[in-house]
Amino acid sequence: xxxxxxxxxxxxLALGLVPTLAEDLNITLFHNKVEIAEPLQAFAKLYSDxxxxxxxxxxxxxxxxxxxxxxxxxxxxxSMPDIFVIEGDGDYKLWQEYVTDLSDEKxxxxxxxxxxxxxxxVVGFPVSIEGFxxxxxxxxxDKAGVDPATLTTFSALKEAFEKIDGMKGELGLDSVVSxxxxxxxxxxxxxxxxxxxxxxxxxxxxxxxxIVDMFNKGEVDEERLADYAKYVQLLFQFSNxxxxxxxxxxxxxxxxxxxxxxxxxxxxxxxxSFAKMNIDFEYDYISHPFNDKQEHTGxxxxxxxxxxxxxxxxxxxxxxxxxxxxxxxxxxxxxxYMVNGAGMVPAFANVTLQPSGGFSKAxxxxxxxxxxxxxxxxxxxxxxxxxxxxxxxxxxxxxxxDENLDFFIEDIKxxxxxxxxxx
Amino acid sequence: MKRSKxxxxxxxxxxxxxxxxxxxxxxxxxxxxSLTDWNGVRSEIHYVxxxxxxxxxxxxxxxxxxxxxxxxTLINVIMVNIVxxxxxxxxxxxxxxxxxxxxxxxxxxxIGGIVLGYTWQFMFNxxxxxxxxxxxxxxxxxxxxxxxxxxxxxxxxxxxxxxxxYIMLIFVAGIQSTSQEVMEAATVDGASYIQRxxxxxxxxxxxxxTISLFLTITNSFKAFDLNVALTNGGPSMRYMGSVVKSSxxxxxxxxxxxxxSKELAKGQALSVVFFLMLVVFSLLQVYLSKKREVEA
Numbered sequence: 080x081x082x083x084x085x086x087x088x089x090x091x092l093a094l095g096l097v098p099t100l101a102e103d104l105n106i107t108l109f110h111n112k113v114e115i116a117e118p119l120q121a122f123a124k125l126y127s128d129x130x131x132x133x134x135x136x137x138x139x140x141x142x143x144x145x146x147x148x149x150x151x152x153x154x155x156x157x158s159m160p161d162i163f164v165i166e167g168d169g170d171y172k173l174w175q176e177y178v179t180d181l182s183d184e185k186x187x188x189x190x191x192x193x194x195x196x197x198x199x200x201v202v203g204f205p206v207s208i209e210g211f212x213x214x215x216x217x218x219x220x221d222k223a224g225v226d227p228a229t230l231t232t233f234s235a236l237k238e239a240f241e242k243i244d245g246m247k248g249e250l251g252l253d254s255v256v257s258x259x260x261x262x263x264x265x266x267x268x269x270x271x272x273x274x275x276x277x278x279x280x281x282x283x284x285x286x287x288x289x290i291v292d293m294f295n296k297g298e299v300d301e302e303r304l305a306d307y308a309k310y311v312q313l314l315f316q317f318s319n320x321x322x323x324x325x326x327x328x329x330x331x332x333x334x335x336x337x338x339x340x341x342x343x344x345x346x347x348x349x350x351x352s353f354a355k356m357n358i359d360f361e362y363d364y365i366s367h368p369f370n371d372k373q374e375h376t377g378x379x380x381x382x383x384x385x386x387x388x389x390x391x392x393x394x395x396x397x398x399x400x401x402x403x404x405x406x407x408x409x410x411x412x413x414x415x416y417m418v419n420g421a422g423m424v425p426a427f428a429n430v431t432l433q434p435s436g437g438f439s440k441a442x443x444x445x446x447x448x449x450x451x452x453x454x455x456x457x458x459x460x461x462x463x464x465x466x467x468x469x470x471x472x473x474x475x476x477x478x479x480x481d482e483n484l485d486f487f488i489e490d491i492k493x494x495x496x497x498x499x500x501x502x
Numbered sequence: 503m504k505r506s507k508x509x510x511x512x513x514x515x516x517x518x519x520x521x522x523x524x525x526x527x528x529x530x531x532x533x534x535x536s537l538t539d540w541n542g543v544r545s546e547i548h549y550v551x552x553x554x555x556x557x558x559x560x561x562x563x564x565x566x567x568x569x570x571x572x573x574x575t576l577i578n579v580i581m582v583n584i585v586x587x588x589x590x591x592x593x594x595x596x597x598x599x600x601x602x603x604x605x606x607x608x609x610x611x612x613i614g615g616i617v618l619g620y621t622w623q624f625m626f627n628x629x630x631x632x633x634x635x636x637x638x639x640x641x642x643x644x645x646x647x648x649x650x651x652x653x654x655x656x657x658x659x660x661x662x663x664x665x666x667x668y669i670m671l672i673f674v675a676g677i678q679s680t681s682q683e684v685m686e687a688a689t690v691d692g693a694s695y696i697q698r699x700x701x702x703x704x705x706x707x708x709x710x711x712t713i714s715l716f717l718t719i720t721n722s723f724k725a726f727d728l729n730v731a732l733t734n735g736g737p738s739m740r741y742m743g744s745v746v747k748s749s750x751x752x753x754x755x756x757x758x759x760x761x762x763s764k765e766l767a768k769g770q771a772l773s774v775v776f777f778l779m780l781v782v783f784s785l786l787q788v789y790l791s792k793k794r795e796v797e798a
Contacts, residue, residue, distance in 0.1 A: 143734075145761065145762055147761075147762070147764075148757070148761035148762055151542055151543060151761055151764075152761070154543065173541070173543050173544070173764060174543065175544075176544065176545060262734055262735050262736065262737070262738060262747060263623075263647060263648070263732075263733045263734050263735070263736055263737065264627075265734070321644070321645070321648070324648055324737065325627060325645055325647070325648040325737075326627075460763075460764075461763070461764045462758075462762045462763035462764055463763075465758075465762050466758055466762050466763045467763075470735075470738035470745045470746065470747050471738070471745050473737060473738040473747075474737075474738035474739065474740065474745050477737060477738070486740070490745050493744070501763075501765075
């Protein structure tokens with residue numbers, strides 16, 4: 080009896096070896112856009128089923144979680160993904176030994192937004208065009224009697240905020256604007272990355288990096304910073320303090336979707352999340368009118384993240400990854416995933432599908448009209464947004480008084496010094 | 503089978519190899535990295551001597567983190583030990599269902615720190631505040647972890663919930679190993695329950711206190727997963743003119759410096775100092791406790 084069981088076990092073990100003989104090439108894509116995790120996984124499965132011998136696996140880590148830290152951990156564990164994400168110069172300097180030259184890929188002819196290294200070689204595949212402005216609920220503003228087209232200067236916006244604040248009861252609002260700046264809740268990036276980008280690029284030409292270059296050297300534009308600080312104060316004063324200082328990403332979105340806030344400080348990547356939350360009203364963007372020095376009508380556009388290919392991989396894996404990206408750009412299924420599934424604005428001219436989300440439509444419109452501003456937080460050293468700027472905004476959000484306004488300005492100046500030492 | 507040195511070595515080898523590879527070698531590497539300017543990813547490294555240590559002692563962020571880690575350890579050790587001891591008394595008394603209680607109090611210890619942190623974050627932020635708001639209780643209407651004065655207490659509450667069951671078992675083992683006769687004799691002599699517990703039971707299980715103090719001190723000092731999941735450094739505050747994260751304990755500070763800000767060498771310097779502090783504290787504590795044990 081024992082001999083029989085022993086033989087049976089050996090056979091079972093032997094059977095276990097068989098699948099390993101016919102192994103697929105496994106490509107892992109590690110990205111940070113939690114909003115599109117599901118459609119991306121579906122697309123990867125579609126590609127894996129279609130392509131013999133290749134399986135694409137998607138790993139997601141996003142929201143306020145530490146993508147960069149996790150990637151470093153993967154490096155230490157020697158399990159670097161085959162395709163991963165960098166977000167700009169800061170990330171590039173960090174990972175430059177791990178990126179592959181993609182200058183010969185076909186899709187380069189369809190885009191101008193690919194990430195190039197200092198020598199001009201293409202190393203990053205632009206995931207999408209993203210951007211933001213100040214989002215608003217079209218119906219609510221109509222009901223409040225505020226015309227969004229007039230909100231192009233700081234004074235005009237302040238007046239509108241005060242008016243809507245006075246009508247909170249009848250409009251059913253908790254606060255005028257839904258903002259996020261919480262270290263604990265994980266919305267630090269809304270303030271530390273995107274809102275700070277208003278200071279870095281607002282009102283300037285699309286490629287004008289004067290302010291961010293100054294910041295990296297430890298200097299600030301005093302007048303501009305003073306105006307910008309008042310804008311931050313306005314947003315904090317008219318937002319729901321609990322959500323801003325302690326709420327999660329979902330809390331911030333829910334406030335807008337559930338009509339508890341008339342404005343929201345978010346980017347077009349929330350379109351799929353809004354759809355999932357069954358948003359039932361029209362929404363659009365105005366600019367961020369942070370001062371009275373000019374009429375603010377442009378939106379903030381950027382290719383925020385780029386897929387890079389792990390150069391330390393085997394040539395077969397690198398080629399398989401390149402094939403996957405080519406399929407993404409040139410196939411119908413790829414276009415369908417990018418625009419309809421993920422609700423993104425594609426960075427490639429050959430994809431002519433139009434996105435359906437309110438914010439994405441606003442970006443396509445703004446892109447066509449021009450006069451938009453660049454988003455430069457990616458040019459700061461890694462970790463600046465999360466470790467240096469986030470606590471400053473979190474603290475200011477707790478009590479956005481005039482006294483703390485002065486502290487805020489001093490803190491930002493201190494942050495510039497810290498950043499200049501890290502170069 | 504005779505005991506031979508060869509077999510001893512063979513059986514010990516896996517354990518010792520693992521210890522060397524996972525603890526000793528990384529430790530030595532860590533100390534050597536703390537004397538460089540490595541950022542964790544790029545391949546160029548320069549030797550900078552003790553610069554990182556000097557910078558660290560001048561850093562307000564580090565001083566604050568050190569201070570609140572000590573404060574948190576103090577609060578937590580007191581809370582966990584008191585609660586665990588009371589639970590141990592309950593579970594060794596003649597109350598009905600004490601075996602069920604024993605299991606029930608221990609179960610929270612099996613939940614991982616990250617899940618615990620996020621679940622309790624929801625409890626503090628949404629659940630308690632919802633109750634507070636609907637019943638009109640003022641102090642319960644705002645979240646404890648958004649308040650820089652209460653956030654350490656909130657962390658301690660969660661840690662107690664998780665850890666007290668484990669420490670309770672240590673006290674239970676200690677209590678059960680004492681002789682019943684002494685306690686019975688005391689009852690006959692007319693001692694009240696509280697007198698019996700304080701004057702007889704506690705001195706008799708002094709060795710259990712040595713163990714539990716050691717475990718709770720090191721556990722609190724090293725707290726990380728709860729810190730990240732529950733507060734992630736918590737609300738910001740102003741300390742000595744700089745903006746600091748009010749609940750960023752030492753382990754989280756090290757993580758943020760090394761991994762988030764990509765200043766690995768500076769984080770390493772911090773961890774070396776962290777290690778030394780922990781060694782000093784635990785050795786001191788065990789020495790003092792052992793002395794008391796002998797005297798009692």
